[in-house]
Amino acid sequence: MSAAAPAGAQPPRASANVCQAASCLAMGSAQVCRALEAEVAAAGLDDVAVRRVGCLGLCAAGPLVEVPEQGRIFERVLPGDPSSREGLLASLKGEARGGRPVASDPFFSRQVKVVLERCGTVDPENIDDYLATGGYEALAKVAGSMSPDEVTSEVVKSGLRGRGGAGYPTGLKWRTVAKEAGAAGKFVVCNADEGDPGAFMDRSVMESSPHQVLEGMAIAGYAVGANRGYVYVRAEYPLAAERLALAIRQAERRGYLGARVAGTRFSFHVELRMGAGAYVCGEETALIASIQGERGTPRPRPPYPAASGLWGCPTLINNVETFANVPSIIVRGGEWFASIGTERSKGTKVFSLAGAVKNTGVVEVPMGLTLREIVFDIGGGLAPGRRFKAVQTGGPAGGCLPEELLDMPVDYESLTQAGSMMGSGGMIVMDDTTCMVDVAKFFMDFCRQESCGKCVPCRVGTHEMWRLLDRMTRGVASRWDLEQLESLAGMVRAMSLCGLGQGAPSPVFSTLRYFRDEYVAHIDEHVCPAGSCHMGTAEPAAAGVSPA
Amino acid sequence: MSKPKLATIWLDGCSGCHMSFLDMDELILEVAERADLVYGPLVDAKEFPEGVDVTLVEGAVGSSEDLRKVREVRERTRVLVAFGDCAVTGNVPSLRNPIGPRAVLETVYLEKPTHNAQIPSQLVPELLEEDLPVHAWVPVDVYLTGCPPSAARIYECVKRLLDGEAPETVSEAVAWKFG
């Protein structure tokens, strides 16, 4: 269903690229597509193509339609409202009116697209679109003319670091797996269990350019000596899974996956595995257990998966975005990639910008841009009359950064130093109506529900911290509760088995570091400065007790 | 100089800790020598007196009356000892917590009796939602675990406190085990 023009015909004069990613589909973009096709036909616009593409970025303003020839993106093109398509149709006829100009609107113009290069330009369900934009060229080049070591060296040169959260150097990881003997085979796993609240970048990439992820995996397989790969995608992403499954079939049929990749002796088979709704399965050892059909709980490391992963074999695990970066690195070279970003954080980072910001959606920026540029230039700032309070990055293991840090560059080290982390790329903007104690409570509630229950500090500690935060938001906590909270947070961070428990206290630490006065107000004055907590009546010193 | 005032009180417990207290044999004479026993199940005083130096609180806090008493005791006592596992952890009385007081009352007074089944409502204190250890309601200075604590440890605890030793070091010295 790609280019409407039949083969051999003139390329279309104008096209309407209709976003078919999850959020626009939810707003009816499939119907919009059909309505547009009918309207275009009715208007006799034979030289206009209506195309189905991936994510156009401004997710909250969907359904989105882009007319690339005019450089305009139209928002809220609703299926049941023909008037919402007037500007769009005029634009398709050649009039420059309506919509948002891509070239001058900072939401678009400030972005640098490497991972999202093909998002919104190719039909995710059509391998021809991907091939037409240079897709699988990198894989063919790698398998046909490069040694595995050369591939790894290129990735090392690029300075790419893991985009799943921790920022471990990707090339180093590949090299480690490549060095392992792996007599019984090796595996490549794509971690697509994106679960941080407010994070939807990986979903967008998988729904918009699934082949790019698969190509990255196959290149990795070649580099480390693996012939089998798994994409572990969460079941809450049915569309991403469907498109990946379709992409795997198409790529196998065209000879880019399976036996004899791109006509070479390298073989690489990819299978999908669905997560069953456990956040902890994004932790690599739990993910491995889950793929093996076991209960998805983490185990202590070392041994790291690079040495002993799936079924005890050396296993390379990277995140969706990491793999999606790889084809470009191969085609354009590691040096090109390293020229983007900062000294220690190379390339770009995809963020899902959400919360109290005007432009909600998926954005890709060079590393080192400041938070202010992302929130105010690209994000368009806050709603009129609202004041910026904090931006949350890094998910449940990240932290809340205050206004004073808005001019901080976004890179791995700066974020960690500020008490947050890069994480997978969720970025939630909060305004003055958000209570920071309540935010800490929200994330702790998330962690306590997602704790697998294997180790004691996480299982009980997250529950206890949530309880203390709950008392604070109800105005019944004392200074003693605050002491307990801080003591528990330190213990849970140090004692927990995996990243979930070790990271769970982070939102507490960061909100205490930057917004301690809000905690104090809840405790000493029984007042919520943001006005969002419902303060109850006093309770006895002990928790869970109903007053006599 | 007058002798230090010692009191004991029995809340939601089985009185086993008081039995163990009496089990001190002749040492109880020494305690009687060292302190004035001003209040307790063994003493005929109706009001909990002011200015008590050491109070042993047996039992968990299970009813509104327990709560009133423990608050009064706390106000009028310098060193409060959570005396035995019920006072320290809730122990056996707290077994009702997972099901709540209503279910307990219904089982005991409505389902089991063969005649005149009714939940008593007059002259009996109301049960609290949860049966909790003493320190859930008021600050405790010394924790004396055991079900019951042995007579030797009770003696050790009381003697040290009467000697004026700091509650923290007494707590450490008499720490033993639950159960």
Next chain:
Amino acid sequence: MSEVRTLQIDGKDVAARSDETILCAAEENEIHIPTLCHLEGLSDVGACRLCVVEVEGTPKLMAACTTTVEEGMKVTTTSERLVAYRRRAIEMLFVERNHICAVCVANNNCELQAHARNVGLDHFELPLMHPALPVDASHERFVMDHNRCILCTRCVRVCDEVEQAHTWDVAGRGTGARIVSDLGMPWGSSTTCTSCGKCVQVCPTGALFEKGRSISEPKARRPYLPYLVRVKERER
């Protein structure tokens, strides 16, 4: 092939095989690290976190039972911080379920109770959760009392690794995690349970016990396990 490694544990120079864990090396040198989910004869999972130690050069605390020794490693098994954290972990185990030592079949033979005593835990700062939990007495000979379970998974491992029946497993998550038999069916109706009783023997608390036992009766005969494992290995 294992080689010899030399390392320091609490300032003491010790030698260990390269495939040994820190816990193993410490035990051989009479340095005792508290453990709860660990049991000789079973695989290690590092779940209870009591055996965490400080390793010089690593910011993270490492579980001694799952970390293998390395040349030149400097390990600290006892520090103010470790003692406080372990004490907290033990307290957490007590408050999350309904541990009433006085009326427990394992009273005076309980590893959790012993740990509390060893660290001088004389009360709980954390509030008790008092969850409503079932007791599965459907098995002819044994009882599973979830009120006393600390999720150490020794039963799961002994059933899987030694008896090889895999009757036990874990279900649920967080504080809602439970040991289950046969995918959540009552133990008595299990078609995989061989009634061997190994799980009862390895249980560190009174969660698993033989019917007819009353309070404070010695129940567990744990040291038999390594012998059993060795016999099994020889059979194979």
